Amino acid sequence: MTRTNRRLSTALALAAMLGAPLAAMADPVAYPEGYRHWHHAKSMVIHDGHPLADPFAGIHHIYVNDPALEGLQTGRYADGSVFVFDLLQAEHGDEVLTEGERKLVGVMVKGAETYQETGGWGFEGFAGDSRDQRLVSDGGQACFACHQSQADSDYVFTRWRP
Amino acid sequence: MTRTNRRLSTALALAAMLGAPLAAMADPVAYPEGYRHWHHAKSMVIHDGHPLADPFAGIHHIYVNDPALEGLQTGRYADGSVFVFDLLQAEHGDEVLTEGERKLVGVMVKGAETYQETGGWGFEGFAGDSRDQRLVSDGGQACFACHQSQADSDYVFTRWRP
Numbered sequence: 001m002t003r004t005n006r007r008l009s010t011a012l013a014l015a016a017m018l019g020a021p022l023a024a025m026a027d028p029v030a031y032p033e034g035y036r037h038w039h040h041a042k043s044m045v046i047h048d049g050h051p052l053a054d055p056f057a058g059i060h061h062i063y064v065n066d067p068a069l070e071g072l073q074t075g076r077y078a079d080g081s082v083f084v085f086d087l088l089q090a091e092h093g094d095e096v097l098t099e100g101e102r103k104l105v106g107v108m109v110k111g112a113e114t115y116q117e118t119g120g121w122g123f124e125g126f127a128g129d130s131r132d133q134r135l136v137s138d139g140g141q142a143c144f145a146c147h148q149s150q151a152d153s154d155y156v157f158t159r160w161r162p
Numbered sequence: 163m164t165r166t167n168r169r170l171s172t173a174l175a176l177a178a179m180l181g182a183p184l185a186a187m188a189d190p191v192a193y194p195e196g197y198r199h200w201h202h203a204k205s206m207v208i209h210d211g212h213p214l215a216d217p218f219a220g221i222h223h224i225y226v227n228d229p230a231l232e233g234l235q236t237g238r239y240a241d242g243s244v245f246v247f248d249l250l251q252a253e254h255g256d257e258v259l260t261e262g263e264r265k266l267v268g269v270m271v272k273g274a275e276t277y278q279e280t281g282g283w284g285f286e287g288f289a290g291d292s293r294d295q296r297l298v299s300d301g302g303q304a305c306f307a308c309h310q311s312q313a314d315s316d317y318v319f320t321r322w323r324p
Contacts, residue, residue, distance in 0.1 A: 036324060040202035042261055043221065050257035059205065095212035097259075099204055099323070129324070161261070162198060162291070 027114045029124035031131040035084040038063040041158050060087040072160040081110040118144040119155045189276045191286035193293040197246040200225040203320050222249040234322040243272040280306040281317045
């Protein structure tokens with residue numbers, strides 16, 4: 001057994017012991033530091049009663065980094081392109097809807113090889129304002145299942161608007 | 163009459179002829195080129211029935227340039243700080259609210275001396291996607307009247323949130 005194989009074997013054993021998917025251990029999706037200063041692509045409100053209301057009810061903003069912006073404009077996403085789905089509570093007032101507390105931060109990052117089992121995109125969610133309380137436990141399969149409807153745009157729902 | 167006075171006199175006569183406020187002629191608020199790539203501060207939805215629904219019903223996003231971001235964080239706004247109020251139609255679907263066409267682009271720019279009659283801020287609006295169809299015809303007095311409630315924060319409604 002070579003040293004590399006021994007290390008791999010140890011990692012596999014460790015993953016099995018912890019019940020964690022190896023891919024998730026090897027390439028966790030990073031918290032998108034600084035995304036509040038990225039490009040704001042669009043926003044949307046999902047009300048209670050919508051099929052995605054649990055957990056996505058509220059007002060969400062989509063932020064994109066520079067490579068993802070280029071991808072939106074060209075249709076081709078370089079590795080490292082990141083979309084952030086920033087979900088806030090929707091507070092209903094007198095004929096207004098305002099932003100409340102943050103519910104979660106969703107992340108979708110391009111890695112054609114790394115995340116080939118989910119269309120070349122890695123998916124993660126961070127609870128509230130946490131940078132380490134992770135919400136995705138299936139390697140992103142559930143996220144990807146929904147994004148598959150957008151196969152013609154490399155699984156991206158967002159369209160850029162001027 | 164000096165040459166400067168003669169020029170001023172001519173400008174005043176022209177302003178009177180055109181029925182345009184001199185201040186607006188001398189210092190029109192510029193269209194905020196590139197604001198879609200500035201910092202997104204916050205968003206809000208105003209429904210029909212709200213006192214400001216005409217003309218502000220819809221979903222609006224507030225974008226700020228670098229000096230305005232610094233102002234939000236320090237409470238002091240340098241000349242050239244700009245806030246953009248980007249108002250889109252709110253499209254109501256099945257338990258969702260999405261963005262529609264742009265209704266107007268509102269601008270608030272700091273110029274302590276230039277705009278001293280409206281709290282040191284210049285106000286303008288641009289219709290839809292137009293860069294030259296201006297909406298403010300009173301030198302910003304109506305805008306300022308509403309913003310006066312925020313005198314403690316230099317007439318700014320927006321608060322920065324991380």
